[in-house]
Amino acid sequence: MGLFSRKRPDQSQQASDASRPTIDKAQRDPAARQLITAMERRDWASARGFLQSVRDPDDHAFYISVCADVDGVQDWIGEWVAAEPQSTLPLLVQGAHGVFWAWEARGSARAEATQREQFDLFFKRLRFAENCLDEVADRDQYDTTARAFLLTSGVGRQVDLEEQQRRFQDVVKRHPTHKWAHGAMQQYLCRKWFGSHEQMFAFARQTSGYAPPGSQLHGGLVEAHIEMWLDLPSGEDVEYMKRPEVGAEIRAAAQRSIWHPSYQPRPGWPKLHNSFAFAFWQCGDMQAAIDQFKLIGYTYITDHPWHYMGGGDPVDYYLNAYGGGR
Template structure:
């Protein structure tokens, strides 16, 4: 088993295949019909993951200067390209030249995304990626909130925007554990039942678990109160009768599966693994094995299956 970059989505796979061979016309025809803001951001994110896109996407931009779509894909890709330059290490372990290239690429990305937002006031996806880039650009709290508000004013329960804002509010970035949990809990409390955003609670617990010393981490996430909150969040979202899978659904269920597994609630974890099947996502399992996230996924899936009978 390996992580599927398209997350099992046929449209995402076709999109990545087309862009991999520099066929922007096919990519355009796959993206244009997508109107739901959550789905659109997911597919643009899939396009942005294509390696080497920066080498030729100028051809698409030049060919369709009146369209904001190629500029959007270029800007979204540049955000992810910037994070490639920085790497996944903590700031103290990142070289100065990496930071310089990181900031250069992020500035280019934001120039593209700002132009899309200026030209198309209704565009949501460009604004989502500006929320994503806020951490890297180290914008202040007011600016980060303004970017997030620009998204939710147009689409109140946008999944990726909420995920990115949660990260901004993490202690390892510009917030605190309390602020992170306040954001996650208030979002879940206000969101429609069956919305996937319940996983923000699982992500918050994983982030705090990750930040604690060995020994304290297991004691924390195995607490009865944590397990109870994880189950309540799942009942309000992915286990609610109104829940429907949307493009990008595997990451939501993988977050719950890992949180349940680490908490010791293997029966609940097994339920999530059953939904996931083989659609392991890189995040959050990379917290356990950065190079081969599928390995801890398989280990915990087997343990959860055994425990649940």
């Protein structure tokens, strides 16, 4: 197949079942793996002990998202909320999980391919999630995580731009470089949601302009180019990514983030490197792509952005790119 094709890779290029890598929701983060195990066992005491020790706002949002993405949390989280009514933590986990649970009901298809019943359940779960998150924000003036998740739910609730910007400012006035908040705001501004390519790129470039050297926020430029690639018809997408100015901006983003001497991987770092690997590969910048593939290997594969390649398994698409890049 062509290097940039969105078709499913040939079976001959896939790893055997015995050696086949998998996507780890914990992204090979030991603490995240322990959190997932605790949540699966309904051991909220262990989850609480760790989450209360996390001080960095970006790390906190990552670990809350790990808890929120565990299947079945909705079946028992109410017990934790009832057991500790003075604490906002169980309510935060309940609200964040509600956001994930809502998107699970909606599915990943575009609006025109989503059933009315799915939308009804989606909005019902989002309203519940926002009630929880709003209560956390009301009770904890220093909170950033609930406020950041309200940006994600805002996309689903189809709030207007003024409201979404209010939610964004509510986070960044507490933590100016909040990674989750910036990612959610940029998604809102994508053409596939409620913005335009121009708004998306303006936000990504403005963010990169004030983000400090080594910040993951510079990766927003890479995500913007990936979103542009995704929105273009087959053929035009390949031509777009091979434009010299596109590759130059992606390399400049790498210089300011993952290639900068002050860059330090934080919890959840594999997603950023997978995005850079994908973008370099699509641009034909093979040495830069190979460097990222070597770092990711078969261990740190993430669903994003490989799931954008089509309806197949993201691991297959990654392996095809990884094999073609060596």
